Amino acid sequence: MTEYQNILRNINRYVELNEQDEQEFTSIIKTSSVKKRQFIVQPNFVCEFQTYVEKGAFRSYFVSDEGEDHTIQFAIEDWFISDFNSYISQEPASLFVEALEDGIIHQIAYQDVENLCEKNPKFERFFRLVAQKSFAYAQKRVLSNLGKSAEARYIEFQAQYPTIVQRVPQYALASYLGMSAEFLSKIRKRLSKA
Amino acid sequence: MTEYQNILRNINRYVELNEQDEQEFTSIIKTSSVKKRQFIVQPNFVCEFQTYVEKGAFRSYFVSDEGEDHTIQFAIEDWFISDFNSYISQEPASLFVEALEDGIIHQIAYQDVENLCEKNPKFERFFRLVAQKSFAYAQKRVLSNLGKSAEARYIEFQAQYPTIVQRVPQYALASYLGMSAEFLSKIRKRLSKA
DNA sequence: AAATGTTCTTGAACTAGTTCAAGATTTTAT
DNA sequence: ATAAAATCTTGAACTAGTTCAAGAACATTT
Numbered sequence: 001m002t003e004y005q006n007i008l009r010n011i012n013r014y015v016e017l018n019e020q021d022e023q024e025f026t027s028i029i030k031t032s033s034v035k036k037r038q039f040i041v042q043p044n045f046v047c048e049f050q051t052y053v054e055k056g057a058f059r060s061y062f063v064s065d066e067g068e069d070h071t072i073q074f075a076i077e078d079w080f081i082s083d084f085n086s087y088i089s090q091e092p093a094s095l096f097v098e099a100l101e102d103g104i105i106h107q108i109a110y111q112d113v114e115n116l117c118e119k120n121p122k123f124e125r126f127f128r129l130v131a132q133k134s135f136a137y138a139q140k141r142v143l144s145n146l147g148k149s150a151e152a153r154y155i156e157f158q159a160q161y162p163t164i165v166q167r168v169p170q171y172a173l174a175s176y177l178g179m180s181a182e183f184l185s186k187i188r189k190r191l192s193k194a
Numbered sequence: 195m196t197e198y199q200n201i202l203r204n205i206n207r208y209v210e211l212n213e214q215d216e217q218e219f220t221s222i223i224k225t226s227s228v229k230k231r232q233f234i235v236q237p238n239f240v241c242e243f244q245t246y247v248e249k250g251a252f253r254s255y256f257v258s259d260e261g262e263d264h265t266i267q268f269a270i271e272d273w274f275i276s277d278f279n280s281y282i283s284q285e286p287a288s289l290f291v292e293a294l295e296d297g298i299i300h301q302i303a304y305q306d307v308e309n310l311c312e313k314n315p316k317f318e319r320f321f322r323l324v325a326q327k328s329f330a331y332a333q334k335r336v337l338s339n340l341g342k343s344a345e346a347r348y349i350e351f352q353a354q355y356p357t358i359v360q361r362v363p364q365y366a367l368a369s370y371l372g373m374s375a376e377f378l379s380k381i382r383k384r385l386s387k388a
Numbered sequence: 389a390a391a392t393g394t395t396c397t398t399g400a401a402c403t404a405g406t407t408c409a410a411g412a413t414t415t416t417a418t
Numbered sequence: 419a420t421a422a423a424a425t426c427t428t429g430a431a432c433t434a435g436t437t438c439a440a441g442a443a444c445a446t447t448t
Contacts, residue, residue: 062337062340064340064341064342065341066341068341070337070340070341072333072336072337084326084329084330084333085330085333085334085337088326088327088329088330089330094337095337117319117322121315121318124315124318124319124322125311125318125322127322127326128311128318128319128321128322128325131322131325131326131329132278132282132321132325133282134329135278135282135325135328135329135332136278136279136282136283138329138332138333139266139278139279139332140279142266142336143256143264143266143279143288143289146256146258146264147258147259147260147262147264148258149434149435150434150435169394169395169396170395170396171395171396179435179436180435180436180437181395181396182396182397182398182435182436182437182438183434183435183436184396185396185397185398186397186398186435188397189397189398343404343405344404344405363424363425363426364425364426365425365426373405373406374405374406374407375425375426376405376406376407376408376426376427376428377404377405377406378426379426379427379428380405380427380428382427383427383428
């Protein structure tokens, strides 16, 4: 079992890689370990990498002018996370990406990915499929919450991602679900009694 | 000037097409004209096409369980629109896509696009870049509205897309901006006095 | 095991935005 | 031109969710 087993298996769900392809891909990976509360992306710095979570839990969030924070995405094992906007345009990020636990990540740099895509159409294809799926998924998330009450949004998230609910601080979850931390606390109390 | 001038110019912003490429692409286009209030996508039918707007204005929207409608996207000349989720997965749509004016569209079918991508990496590349940009753009839209009041959301949209504000019915705009039609009416009144 | 920092809970007062209803205006079809 | 349909406006009553503040529980460091 190699260091890159998991990330390669992930890619193989979309395209079939031979040894040569796998070698091309793993040669651009940079692996690091991160400590809880460490930032791997910060506003005003360009988000150079897409990050694959080998171990740990992360969240990306945006701090609005009024100083509230808004969680955009959680990522645990086998998920990718980044400030995608910044990554794609190679302009300064507006998000933080923060480790919620100690973890291990594999990162791939924008220019390395672009070169790889140009060299090997299998990767062009992989990144097309992933981008399309991410976009579709993001739209689905928005839809599934439209017109729902705060309580309904929580119940649905809890049903769909029970592990994340347990693993993530409540204020981060509240800010993901678009409600105040206090209100989420009240919802949970109400539900635990019923 | 050909029938496909505009859509080809759009693609050429991302990849350079020679005559042969252009020919491959235009051969899969299906052009039609649509009447105001006509639906080009409907829930429960698979969204077979991506639609390029040659002329006209469209909106995609979702009707929640409670019967409210929520506009997801507007599209005018030179934009693409679809129920992307349905298109990508080739599963039944959950959105309506409705013509807001009489118009002309160019459509490309899922399977034709996939075949084209497999045959010609330039198109693989084009659709990767477009999917990535759409995803980044969708995220940006979400971010730019987070934590803002209904009035601020309206003001910003109006500043960024003045033509759309003029061209689109107010209830559709309100449902795009996430507020009731009545409230948008009140906001506008307030602003016109100030 | 004490001390410090972080996260979670609870209630009371508040408010941005909704809902309802009815009339006014604009657009579309005949 | 006229009627019918669609859209927009306005005010009054309401409510889901926020904000503030202070204490309780939990986690982390020394």
